[in-house]
Amino acid sequence: MPKNKIDIKKTEDKWKSFWEKEGIYKFEGKKRKKIYSIDTPPPYVSGDMHIGHAFSYSQQDFIARFRRMLHMKDGEVFYPFGTDDNGLPTERFVEKKNRIKSKSISRAEFIELCLKTLKEITPDFIQDWKDLGISCDYSLYYSTIDKHSQKISQKSFIELFKQGDIYRKEFPTLWCTECQTTIAQAELEDMEKDSLFSTLKFKADGKDLLIATTRPEMLRACVAVFVNPKDTRYKSLIGKKAKVPLFNHEVPIIEDESADIEKGTGVLMICSYGDKFDVEAINRHGLNPKIILGKNGTMSIEGHEKYNSLRVKEARKKILEDLRENGLIEEQKQISHVVNVHDKCGTEIEFVPTEQWFIKILDKKKELVKQGKKINWHPEFMFKRYENWVNGLEWDWSISRERHFGVPIPVWICRKCNEIILPEEKELPVDPLQERKKCSKCNELAEGEERVLDTWATSSLTPQIASSLPAVKKTAEVKMPFSLRPQAHDIIRTWAFYTIVKSYLHEKEIPWKDIIISGFVTHKGEKMSKSKGTGIRPRQLMETYGTDALRFWAAGSKLGEDMDYHEKDLITGKKFITKLVNASRFVFMNLEDYSSGKRKPKKLEKLDELFLNRLNALIKSSTENFKRYEYSKAKSETEQFFWHVFCDNYLEIVKKRIYNEKGDKKISAQYTLYTSLLTILKLIAPIMPFITEEIYQTYFKKSEKEKSIHISKWPEEIKIPKLSKKEEGIFDIMIEIIAKVRHEKSIAKKSMNSEIVLTLERDFLEKLEEVIDDLKAVANAKEIREGKFSVEFV
RNA sequence: GGUCCCGUGGUCUAGUGGUUAUGACGACUCGUUUACACCGAGUAGAUCGUAGGUUCGAUUCCUACCGGGACCACCA
Secondary structure (H helix, E strand, O other), X not given: OOOOXXXXXXXXXXXXXXXXXXXXXXXXXXXXXXXEEEOOOOOEOOOOOOHHHHHHHHHHHHHHHHHHHHOOOOEEEEOOEEEEOOOHHHHHHHHHHHOOOHHHOOHHHHHHHHHHHHHHHHHHHHHHHHHOOOOOOOOOEEEOOOHHHHHHHXXXXXXXXXXXXXXXXXXXXXXXXXXXXXXXHHHEEEEEEEEEEEEEEEEEOOEEEEEEEOOHHHHHHEEEEEEXXXXXXXXXXXXXXXXXXXXXXXXXXXEOOOOOOOOOOOEEEEEOOOOHHHHHHHHHOOOOOOOOEOOOOEEOOOOOHHHOOOEHHHHXXXXXXXXXXXXXXXXXXXXXXXXXXXXXXXXXXXXXXXXXXXXXXXXXXXXXXXXXXXXXXXXXXXXXXXXXXXXXXXXXXXXXXXXXXXXXXXXXXXXXXXXXXXXXXXXXXXXXXXXXXXXXXXXXXXXXXXXXXXXXXXXXXXXXXHHOOHHHHOOOOOXXXXXXXXEEHHHHHHHHHHHHHHHHHHHOOOOEEEEEEEOOEEEOOEEOOOOOOOOOOHHHHHHHHOHHHHHHHHOOOOOOOOEEOOHHHHHHHHHHHHHHHHHHHHHHXXXXXXXXXXXXOOOOOHHHHHHHHHHHHHHHHHHHHHHOOOHHHHHHHHHHHHHHHHHHHHHHHHHHHHHHOOHHHHHHHHHHHHHHHHHHHHHHOOOOHHHHHHHHHHHHOOOOOXXXXXXXXXXXXXXXXXXXXXXXXXXXXXXXXXXXXXXXXXXXXXXXXXXXXXXXXXXXXXXXXXHHHHHHHHHOEEEEEEOOOEEEEO
16 A cells, blocks of 8 residues: 555455455355345436435445344345336437337337347446445346346236236326327426416306316317306306307216316316316216327317317317307416426327226225335335325326337237236246237137336336346245335335335235435435436546545435535545545554454553443444444444544554553553454445455455455454443543643644643542553653643643 | 425534534644644634424424425316
8 A cells, every 4th residue: 555645446446346256245145044135226227327326325335234244144135236227218228329210120129129238238337336336246137127027027917917906998098199108107297388278158058158278179078067066156057068169069067076166267177188187077977088189199070070180289279260260269368387298208298098007006005005104114204205195196007008118018818809818927028929829718819918017017026026036046035025125215106105016916015124215415405417407427526536435425414314415525535535544554553563463462451441442332333323224323423433532542642652662551552453443444344345445455354354344244342341430431531631731732832742741630630540651641741740730841 | 285304603414302512624723743734733613494382491392484305286
């Protein structure tokens, strides 16, 4: 190691490849061992790692590394790594990269191409995680689109279908007319749009009935009119018919609480389907929908062919013109309102009835809340978000998608008798477009389902996917529930929720005992994002400050708390690295004649005992804190102890003893130095894996048996004689006196090394009797007298 | 509009029914001492968002409000 600086990058590279070569994080899976299993979040394969990734993956790695060391004796950590890569963004990426349209080749061919492309880019992508020191066993790898995941996902589908938890139904779903696919609620984005709010003249009871709308193009699809039962203006109309302007068909006037008296004219037209509310209203009242909008976003109105083939906006314009010509518009104003658009293309979403596959969840809300309650949420309040989401559910889980690159829905449907044909488990994974099956009932050739599963339908099975990886199955049984799920809070309603759903439906079990939810990295209080231009790449930071410094920073806020990003905050970690290096170098400079590393003095000096007593308290509290996922507390306690107790005080006290003494007194100091430094390194190793490994390998390796600090045993309390309460206080008094002396020297503008005559009160002298030589040395006092406290310079 | 989180020195953060309220960064003053100037010692800097309430006592518990944020809803 160079004098007082180390080449951060070189050091990191060295240990990274050492860990990989030596299989330090390898899951052995030997029988009868206790397994601490982690349901690692599979990052989405797109671009480089984001600072938010670095933040949350570091935090989960602290726990993984702590557990690995803690269970070294009796168990091990199961920490697999996956990537999430099926779905639309991958399709887009692959189309662009290969200059090909997915629709121009078969699904099987396109999937092959995607897989091939992913194979090329994934290693680089995963490298970011390795560089960050994330201690997964990367050989326990899955991708959510690989054969294994497909098999588990399809098996899940078949099982749930057989259990009656999956059904197929024609249902108006969120539809993007641009991408021509169903989309998930999670893919919606808000957008403020200007719109024309027109008040139209319906007829009821021979009089005008005014109704305001932003979607006049849907008039022909109007199937009812709602008024609030409390609204006296329209009470007499309830149960009667209203005549729709321009199209002149009649629709019922229905009383419904949902009609807002204050809004518009207080009368609400229900169309199939203008928005989500319409869908719900039509279902609730059992109305017959009239469909005029096609999947490609064009109109098709029987008997009114002049509007046909017009897109929504063109139709709106034309119909408004016609309404105006016929004097059917009472009033018009420009408004601005929020609409849902597809996050990928910005197109306003529509509700189009299509036949979709659903997983029943609405009938299980209570059970799902109960399941959630059985899991330990850290922080606890995150459970509330889960609970709110479940309680607010309005739809069953729609799992079919009109996409190409995804896990195929493993069914064939007989056109003749509508029978659904499932594959055998041993055939999985299957692509129903590639294989032919005959109907089991009428022996007709059945049609393969064209659609694929929602990506969450697969990623909700990560525990089942990871635990059944071939590499795992051979050596161990990783059981449900897993010990831990780490994730961020934005996907509680998706990933956490769907995973809980699946393991409830399959195993009647919770997927994990604990869940830890990390916060976000913010910039000036707001969530960082690429679109706001506040996305920050960790790579540059890792090179400038060191990966350990970045991780040190990530350990600076407690679990679930957001942290505002300031580059200067990385300086602290970098300084800490330097301090560790220097302190270690100094310790071992003084251990040159202390070869074995295990040599104990016949009797420990009192001061050393007092110091080790403090160290024991730190070990205890650090262990507890890590167990409670309070890594930030564990980190800051160790940080404080190392810097201010160990370096600023203990080292200063003991260095003179080592220089000047011989025999047991010296050995006591050396033993204490060796033991405490190694302990401190281990306590901070989960946070700073690189520098602790470097120091361990440089100095400790020859006398310690484990080949890496990361698979060494977590520190246990050091055996020292039990101290009385009175004795415990001595250490604080010692530090207090030292501080006072330093204060005097500082005021006098003298160097800390200047020689003094120290005068202490009798009470102090008595208490410090057993450590008086050490005090004398650290204060550089020629003599210590009894009397009123004073510091005289010689 | 609903649910939830946060509001502590200039900045970022810890913490608690009674503490001289933590630490880091920054600032300032000293000090080159055989680990470290990416250092050491010291100093200044916080009425703990505001207003009430509970309490012998609140920064900590409760209520309201203000400010920031997240998720959801909002589409007539």
